Amino acid sequence: MSLFLMSLSENIEGAFKSLMQSGRPDVIDEKRNNITPDIYVDLFKNNYVLRQVLDDNHTLLKGRRGTGKSTIFVKAEDHIKNNIHDALPIYINLQTCYEEIRTSNSDIKNSDLTNLTTYKNFLTEILESIKNKLPIHISNEEEVEVLFRSIRNGDYIDADFQRMAEQSKNALNENTYGDNKNFILRELNEIRIFSIHTILKRIQKILKRNNIYKVYLFLDDFSELNEESQRAVIDSLIAPIISSYNETFKVKIAAYPGRVSLGNADATKIVPVPLDFYDAYESSTANYPGVEKAAINYIRRTLEKRLEIFTQNQIFISDIFEITDHLSLDDYLKKLFDCTSAIPRSLGYILNYCYLASINNGMPINMLHIDNAAIKYYEENIHADFINDARFKQSFYDDKTLLDQVAQKNLMDEIVKYLYNLKRDTVESFTKGTLSTKLFQKTLQKKGSNYWLPTSYFYINKKSENLLKTLELYYIVSKHNEGSVRGAMEGKVSYYCLNYGLCLAHKIDFGRPAGRRKYDYWRHSDFNLTDYIPKVLSNIEIIICKNCGKEYNEVEYDIYQTSKNCFQCTKNNTVKKRNKFEDKLETKIAEWKQKSLPNAHVSVLRLLYNNRESELSAYQIGELVDKHHLTITNTMKTLSNKGYAKFRIKNKRYYSITSASISEFFSDSIDHYYE
Known part of the structure; x- marks a missing residue:
């Protein structure tokens, strides 16, 4: 089988990479035919x-x-x-x-x-x-x-548009623009x-x-x-x-x-x-196991179709995994679901990372390959995109400007810290003989010198789930279910899971116990973050007068609202809720705005940063950002002229990111803003 895999390894690699494409995904075969309609698999x-x-x-x-x-x-x-x-x-x-x-x-x-x-x-x-x-x-x-x-x-x-444009122009000419700005924005x-x-x-x-x-x-x-x-x-x-x-x-x-x-x-x-797996399948299945089963089946069908097209039916899905008496194909598909949440592009990245260590050497993919790939995908793609995205995509549900990139990074870290400490404290109580939670007592397993206790899932009141929408956009968390819990909490709760690679990178055990305890486990009160998450977010804001610097508490701020005059300097409407990291962030934001690079250029820079250990041709970059290689060549000319990228000529030009670009865009990143 190893020789057979190697003989078709490039075809298998093509199948995996075809899942990675972004933008308009025109998948091309070796004859330059667009085969995207042929490889389509519906949910x-x-x-x-x-x-x-x-x-x-x-x-x-x-x-x-x-x-x-x-x-x-x-x-x-x-x-x-x-x-x-x-x-x-x-x-x-x-x-x-x-x-x-x-x-x-x-x-x-x-x-x-x-x-x-x-x-x-x-x-x-x-x-x-x-x-x-x-x-x-x-x-x-x-x-x-x-x-x-x-x-x-x-x-x-439209006549209204012409009127607004003229009013805006006149306001600028008369230097009264500031008085008209809110009106103009409101009318727009x-x-x-x-x-x-x-x-x-x-x-x-x-x-x-x-x-x-x-x-x-x-x-x-x-x-x-x-x-x-x-x-x-x-x-x-x-x-x-x-x-x-x-x-x-x-x-x-x-x-x-x-x-x-x-x-x-x-x-x-x-x-x-x-299209996300829970939202897509929850209405067509009776319970969460049905949702998960449907999502795993989608992964299976997606892989089967890609292998069928790219290898002309010579390689089957069971051929690419190391199937044993103890590990079935279903086990591998479940693992891929945990890693990817049934997202086709994530599936492509994970399998492509697995490819180099396995199929490229004539070996099938094993569980360790997938775990290593999940960590690599999280660190080089998910986390890198979240931290270094100069054009940060924020959920519109965020009802405060405070829920910006810094606050979201802080929220992620605090959730990770909470769930890591939950396991650590539970194990410590267990070893001291003071652990009273029977559910955790039954779940704890000794694996080598370590204990296994999964703390990757948590829940929050459904009314508050909008606070997690931005982290969800970036795949830091994914929603898995809705339900109810025992106790005084009113209404439904939403169950979330941390990214699989994030869990491995931060030594958080992923999953839930098997059998009947699985459902009871993720409903346990220790996983209730309904009060914890708003508290984390509230801790990153201060209430301050921008004129004199006086800080207010919530009670004082409520009193201030009646007159809107600062208690100290008496200036009107100068007290605002402000991100405590805002001063540190303003310089970075100003740098990003000053550069005025198009999103397409920023995407290329992020790609080069995430692959900074290697060099990429214009064709390779184009495949990954879904642009024609000639467009990429022009983009690279601009970036090279600005000192953001460099190239080395072999048989053709191969590009990499410069230290200057890393310094300007990616170093001293959000990680350091609240140290």
């Missing part, structure tokens, strides 16, 4: 999720990074092109559109006037994308050219930049004349936009389509859970389709 039987994207409803795909949102869009596009001849699929990457506009305006002083202009240009870019996706014989029609010339000229700009959320109905009717008329009666708008990377930009898209384009009962345009949005703002759109007319 449910009978392609349920795909059918939701193809139906006549407006749809919101909600899933974290790597859950397959873009792959679903690619599969849907392919189906429409081959089977629905009176329909037109239009794929638009909103982040790319916005970045191109933002970069072109980067030399203009940032102001709300610039923002208004940016949003107008952004929406124009989206409409241009629609034009560019029209069949050539339609896009070349004179009526189309006239329509889009008018759009570019601003003939369809209400205006519609384009008189979109007229534009859509013109497009609709042209399409019907060419026997196209339905247009699917696949809007990808919606959550990469900030909340204000999302509302500009929704209020100017999406809400008018939905409210007009337009029968031609079907809106399909891909977004992260917890990072979606639907603005003025009627949310009841947008069908949410969750």
